[in-house]
Amino acid sequence: MEVLVPINSRDSARETVEYALREYPDASITVIHVTPRNGTHGMGGMYVHGPPVEAEREYTDQLFEMANGTASAHGRLLTTITAVGCPVREIVAYAEKSDTDHIVIGNCKRTGLARFLFDNVTKGVVYRSPVSVTVVK
Template sequence: MGTKIVVPVDGSDQSQKALEYTYEHFPDATVTLLHVINPARAGYGAQAGLPSFSEEWYEEAEAAAEELFEEAKADAPEEMTVETATEVGQPARTIVEFTEENGHDKIIIGSHGRKGISRVLLGSVAETVVRRAHVPVTVAR
């Protein structure tokens, strides 16, 4: 059985670099493109400041994920098996849990390259994944 790799995709240049790295270095792998829908991005409802997102927002987020997958799969090597998955949750935690639950061997993730105070204040999904994952993680810059 070949290598099973998770590549989180979000449409950023950094996730594109992770895809390119994966396609170049692991053409025989089974790759799962993972998009995490973060409900925190939907905003907060007017009632008691509780997070809320509408069904319409969620459907739009799923449709956007499908577009990301189509674009990402277009450049995959012919011999590569490419699967897709959409999950809902906090991105770093969801990436790590998905990888463990589905028996993947590796994560290849893009780095947003934040520096200084923005990195401290905003944190880094890639950094959190590196710290929490139980499989090797490659961060593509």
């Protein structure tokens, strides 16, 4: 089984990766971080081996370091992928092109207007995913 785990923040990443490792002990887990880039929103993006924007490199490295540390504590290894573009489109496109069987994604913990404005990635992935999705709160 192949499980895709999109991550964007340290808090939700830790909880989401932990959940995926615990609930899918025999699965291969790929962690994906999508870096939005001006000019690519809504138009897709490209897959790269590392963050294309220098300012994002440290943050992405920290997310992947945390995810790998969590996996290591469970005696597991992860695959990490960075994509550039619209997060919903890149996550769904990766799931379509790979052997992904399931997506485990964190729920944004924003409230009020911030939730209305920014909580579209989780919803977009749930509605557009070609595979089943688990939302971790």
